[in-house]
Amino acid sequence: MSLTVILICAFISAAMLAFAIGAYAAGKIKLKRAVKPIEFYPPRGYSPIDVMNKYYTYNANPHDAINPLMLYWASRGFITIEEDCKRGLKLTKLKNLTPPENIPDGKEGESIRKNYVTEKTYFDVLFGGGKVFYTLAAPSSMQSANERFVKECKGDRLERRTKTTKKLSALVMLFAVLSVVIVSVINMVRDNYALYIAMLFPTIALVLIRAIPSDGEGFEKMLKYPFIFVWGGAPFGAVLSFASPTARISLAVAYVAAVISVFISTRLEIKSDMDAEIYGRIAAFKRFLLEAEIDRLETLIEENPNYYFDILPYCYILKITKKLKPKFERITTDGPSWYLGSLRDTLMF
DSSP states (O other), X not given: OHHHHHHHHHHHHHHHHHHHHHHHHHHHHHHHHHOOSOOSSSOTTOOHHHHHHHHHGGGOOGGGGHHHHHHXXXXXXXEEEEEETTTEEEEEEOSOXXXXXXXXXHHHHHHHHHHHHHHHHHHHHHTTTOSEEETTSOOXXXXXXXXXXXXXXXXXXXXXOOHHHHHHHHHHHHHHHHHHHHHHHHHHHHHTOGGGGGGHHXXXXXXXXXXXXTTOSTHHHHTHHHHHHHHHHHHHHHHHHHSOHHHHHHHHHHHHHHHXXXXXXXXXXXXXXXXXXXXXXXXXXXXXXXXXXHHHHHHHHXXXXXXXXXXXXXXXXXXXXXXXXXXXXXXXXXXXXXXXXXXXXXXXX
C-alpha cells in the first residue's frame, strides 16, 4: 500500500512538472526556429529599449538600457558626450528628441511608440534644468526619474505577453497547486491524520510566489521570500515532522516539483509570430557580430563609416562588447564627432 501511494503521488508530480517543462520548451523551440541566417543591423526603427524587451523578455533589466540609450541619442545627433574629470560625463543637448524613422505598422509600431514616449520623458527630465547634464552631479530628482523609466519599461514588457502565454502560465500554476492538494488529500485519507490540512499554508505560499512581484517596491521587494518561507515553511515542517515516512516522501517530492513549476510559470513565454520574428532578427544580428570575420566588418565600415558607433548601443544591450573588442581594435576607425575626450576607446568598451 505504501509503495502504491508513493507511485501515485510520484506520477502526479511528474506529470505536472512535465507539463510545465514542456510548455517552457515549446516557447524556446519557437524562438530557435525563428532565427534568421544573417543580419548586419538590429531591426530598423528599434531603440535599445525595444531590442532589450524583445530579446530578453522577463530577464530584461531596464537599468542596463540607460547608458546605451545615451549612446543611441548621441549617434542620432540629439546630444554630445564629453569627459569631465570632476563631474563624470557631460551630456549636451543639441535638439529635442524625435521618434525613430521606419516604425512598423500595427501593434508592433504601437509598442515602439510607447517605448519612445518613455524614452522622451526620461530625456526631457534629464535636460529639464538646461541643455547640459553631468552624470556625477545629477540632482536628487533623477532617482525618481530612473525609477519611473524602469517601471515603464517593465510595463511594456508585461503588456506584450500573448494570450497563449497567459493561459499556459495560469494552467501550470493551477496544476502545481492541484498536485500538492491531491497528494495531501491522498495521504490524509490513507493515514487518517487531520494535521495534513496544514498543507493549506504552503499551498497558499505557492500562489504568493507568483502573485507578489519580485521587482516591486517596499514589502514586495524586501520581504517577499522571507514572508513566504515563514508562512509556508513552518507549517510544512510541522507536517513532515509528524507524518508517516511514506507521506514525507510523497509530500516533499510533490512540493519541490510544484515550486519548480511555479518558477517556470513566471518565465514561460510563447511569443507571437511577429515577436518571434523580431527575436530571430536580433539573435541573427548578435550571431553575425560574434562570428563575422574582420574583413566582413571592414567592408561594412567602408560602406557606412559610422557602422561601429551605430551598433554600439545594441552591443551593450546584447552584452557582447568585450567579445567584439579584439575585432574592432584591429580596424582603424575615426572617433565619433559626438564624443569628446581622450578615453574614447575606454568608453566604448
